[in-house]
Amino acid sequence: xxxxxxxxxxxxxxxxxxxxxxxxxxxxxxxxxxxxxxxxxxxxxxxxxxxxxxxxxxxxxxxxxxxxxxxxxxxxxxxxxxxxxxxxxxxxxxxxxxxxxxxxxxxxxxxxxxxxxxxxxxxxx
Numbered sequence: 001x002x003x004x005x006x007x008x009x010x011x012x013x014x015x016x017x018x019x020x021x022x023x024x025x026x027x028x029x030x031x032x033x034x035x036x037x038x039x040x041x042x043x044x045x046x047x048x049x050x051x052x053x054x055x056x057x058x059x060x061x062x063x064x065x066x067x068x069x070x071x072x073x074x075x076x077x078x079x080x081x082x083x084x085x086x087x088x089x090x091x092x093x094x095x096x097x098x099x100x101x102x103x104x105x106x107x108x109x110x111x112x113x114x115x116x117x118x119x120x121x122x123x124x125x
Contacts, residue, residue, distance in 0.1 A: 002028055002114040004098040009119030012088055016123070020083040022098030022116060029079040030054070032114070033107035035061075036072065036083045038094035038121075048096065049083060050108045061108045065091075088123045096121050 008020040020036065035050030049072035052059045060072055071084045081098065096119050101112015 004116035006098045006116045006119040009121045011122045013125050016088050017086045022081045026079050032100040033104045034081040034100045035107045037099050038096045040094040052104055090123045093123050
């Protein structure tokens with residue numbers, strides 16, 4: 001059973017920063033593209049950022065709304081995929097989900113087959 005475990009959510013003021021982390025097993029980490037999605041109340045789930053495996057160059061993809069503010073990265077020592085979120089805005093408020101899958105196109109667009117339980121990010125003063 002594939003497990004993706006998110007951590008790092010919370011409440012932050014506008015302009016602040018948070019770092020999300022998604023931990024999984026080494027085999028899943030090495031062989032799957034991984035990403036972060038989010039879903040705000042009343043809205044559809046959307047891609048935030050995704051990254052290919054190291055074998056495929058660690059290429060990244062970002063939603064236009066987060067480009068220049070968010071950075072996705074892999075920590076090979078910890079088998080985690082991290083999302084550094086800077087200059088947070090109230091519209092970034094959502095439940096953030098870790099995602100993984102062997103099909104890069106799916107992870108980069110609509111999501112692969114593996115999902116975490118989600119972590120709440122709230123940006124508010």
